[in-house]
Amino acid sequence: MRRARMAIMQTFRFRFAMTRILVVEDELKVARALHDGLAAAGYTVATANDGLRALELVTTTDFDLLVLDVMLPGRSGLDVLAAARSRGPTPILLLTALDAVEDRVRGLDAGADDYLVKPFAFAELLARVRALLRRGQPEANGTLVVADLVVDRRTRTVTRNTRPLELTLREYEMLEYLVRHKGEVVSRAMLARDVWRETVRATSLDNVIDVHIARLRRKVDHDSRDRLIHTVRGVGFLVGGQAP
Amino acid sequence: MTVRTRLTLWYATTLAVVLFAYAAGLLALQRQRLFAALDEQLAEDKEVAEQLLERTPVGGVRIRPSAHGDDPPLGFSLVAQAPDGAILFASPQATVEAPSPAWTGVRTLGSGDAAARVFSDAETIDGLRVVLHVSRAEAPLRAQFGELLWLSFGLLPAGVLLAAAGGWLLARKALRPVSQMADQAGRVSAERLGERLTIANPGDELGRLAHAFNATLERLERSFDQLRRFTADASHELRTPLTALRSVGEVGLRTASDVAGHRDVIASMLEEADRLTGLVDTLLLLARSEGGALPLMPSVFDLRDLARDVAATLGILAEEKRLRIAVTGDGALVRGDRTLLRQVLLNLLHNAIRHSPPLGTITLEISSEGSSARCALRDEGPGVPRELRARVFERFFRGDEARARGGAGLGLAVARAIVELHRGSLTLAERDGPGAEFVVRLPHENAAA
Numbered sequence: 001m002r003r004a005r006m007a008i009m010q011t012f013r014f015r016f017a018m019t020r021i022l023v024v025e026d027e028l029k030v031a032r033a034l035h036d037g038l039a040a041a042g043y044t045v046a047t048a049n050d051g052l053r054a055l056e057l058v059t060t061t062d063f064d065l066l067v068l069d070v071m072l073p074g075r076s077g078l079d080v081l082a083a084a085r086s087r088g089p090t091p092i093l094l095l096t097a098l099d100a101v102e103d104r105v106r107g108l109d110a111g112a113d114d115y116l117v118k119p120f121a122f123a124e125l126l127a128r129v130r131a132l133l134r135r136g137q138p139e140a141n142g143t144l145v146v147a148d149l150v151v152d153r154r155t156r157t158v159t160r161n162t163r164p165l166e167l168t169l170r171e172y173e174m175l176e177y178l179v180r181h182k183g184e185v186v187s188r189a190m191l192a193r194d195v196w197r198e199t200v201r202a203t204s205l206d207n208v209i210d211v212h213i214a215r216l217r218r219k220v221d222h223d224s225r226d227r228l229i230h231t232v233r234g235v236g237f238l239v240g241g242q243a244p
Numbered sequence: 245m246t247v248r249t250r251l252t253l254w255y256a257t258t259l260a261v262v263l264f265a266y267a268a269g270l271l272a273l274q275r276q277r278l279f280a281a282l283d284e285q286l287a288e289d290k291e292v293a294e295q296l297l298e299r300t301p302v303g304g305v306r307i308r309p310s311a312h313g314d315d316p317p318l319g320f321s322l323v324a325q326a327p328d329g330a331i332l333f334a335s336p337q338a339t340v341e342a343p344s345p346a347w348t349g350v351r352t353l354g355s356g357d358a359a360a361r362v363f364s365d366a367e368t369i370d371g372l373r374v375v376l377h378v379s380r381a382e383a384p385l386r387a388q389f390g391e392l393l394w395l396s397f398g399l400l401p402a403g404v405l406l407a408a409a410g411g412w413l414l415a416r417k418a419l420r421p422v423s424q425m426a427d428q429a430g431r432v433s434a435e436r437l438g439e440r441l442t443i444a445n446p447g448d449e450l451g452r453l454a455h456a457f458n459a460t461l462e463r464l465e466r467s468f469d470q471l472r473r474f475t476a477d478a479s480h481e482l483r484t485p486l487t488a489l490r491s492v493g494e495v496g497l498r499t500a501s502d503v504a505g506h507r508d509v510i511a512s513m514l515e516e517a518d519r520l521t522g523l524v525d526t527l528l529l530l531a532r533s534e535g536g537a538l539p540l541m542p543s544v545f546d547l548r549d550l551a552r553d554v555a556a557t558l559g560i561l562a563e564e565k566r567l568r569i570a571v572t573g574d575g576a577l578v579r580g581d582r583t584l585l586r587q588v589l590l591n592l593l594h595n596a597i598r599h600s601p602p603l604g605t606i607t608l609e610i611s612s613e614g615s616s617a618r619c620a621l622r623d624e625g626p627g628v629p630r631e632l633r634a635r636v637f638e639r640f641f642r643g644d645e646a647r648a649r650g651g652a653g654l655g656l657a658v659a660r661a662i663v664e665l666h667r668g669s670l671t672l673a674e675r676d677g678p679g680a681e682f683v684v685r686l687p688h689e690n691a692a693a
Binding site for chain 1: 512514518522529557558560564
């Protein structure tokens, strides 16, 4: 039943939304994984494995979003970036193996909208792709709802089944982030980066995050039969939807 | 050109120039002396001639006949001339031809072997005015001088050559230790860094050179050792999650039969991939900070604020163990990359929380100490055993407990590398009794500056 609904949803997306994403990545395995993953998420995906092909596609076809590896054979990813930028405001997500600040800055200066350092969790890539595609659209109104959980962003209060929850500031921020990404898996790295604002990747806040999640779960799912916060082992956490 | 050849050439050239100048000066002086002596002789000869001559009744002059008849020959030639130019008298071997009555003083006539020194002077012989020209051949004088000249300049090159040969040998002797050092240094390679130069005389220039070279080798050997150990450790550490990845994957492929089983295998592999990512990120940070390739984004901030921030971030872990984290002391301004220094305190506090017994207290004490801002982090755990104290900052070093937990043993190494990048220090304080105390010192940022 659920599967059938998913299929209908996908068809619907294909037909009416047709969000087209170009993945520029020279590592074939990675390119293929990105292609399959994004396609499974309902996007129409084209891939280019070198800079020249990427330039060709970028200058002849309209895409809604570019996922671009900076280090490419043929032409530098930054050249492709410049070409795409000169054509229009298509959002660009940069993939880089370079963690160094100046490379990031160079990419962002050249007009990229966001970046991801390799290796990244696919969940994070998906979250960023969605965020970039959402950009420019008006934010959903102040209230987020998942099942009987209501997050009021104006008053920063949360109720579950109309019963208010006592959350610490950090717990609220985490929950809001998870609910904003409802139905998507949120990795620990995403939480560290977006909730804790941790910029050094070598910092592992994993155990800190796990403890926070455990507490949050106790408060949110305490006396409810339907659990809302799921752990996806090896990837991260998920609010709403079905745990795999 | 070798140093030895150059040295010898310089030496020989200098010697030749000096000797030449010396000999030339000496010869000039000698020549002047010889001529002065000859001129003196001629003046005496003239006195003698004056005594010997007498006026003849016909208005000429002649040698006064001696009483006993046999006249000794004159040792010089003599010509007497009237003021009008007429020759009044000429001795038999007179060498002066066509003298002028106007001459006075000395001059040299003729050249080569025929050269003669002439002294002319006006005299009055028995009331008759005459000009006397006395002269002697210069040949003996010239022969003597020639001999001297030959002696000096003929032997000079031979002397210089001899000295050069001596200098060559001397240079070889002096430079032999250098050649030996070069040979020894040539045998040093990455594989044989244990080789050292022998120091014959530690006090002299070469001894100091050898000492400096040995010190360089020492440092090189140490860093090579470190690198070797690091490479070995790093590859071991990287292999562990890779091995897990592979074996979990392979076994899963063989045995997992249902979707849940496959999910489990993949999740387990993803966990290992995360571990690998964390390790690589940390190693990269470490390599960059040690290679000086880590760009710092410095700002001025209060170390106590940072300590509070870190304590708040990790507070939840402390709470779980019912630990108390106390941040005490006064504020202390430092300049540095806040994000990186935050990492330092995070690592240290993480360790402290791990090693503390439940209900314990962890103290972060901030103070100023001279020109340093100091953050001392104390826990009430078992402390670091004395024999391991020196090694806790080594990369991949782990205590037994940490090894069991699966940490990579890089936290303290990273912390120290970052602090040292800020020209500070991170040390483990000497303490008796339980509890570990790590001390971070950073250059103080003067609030007024």
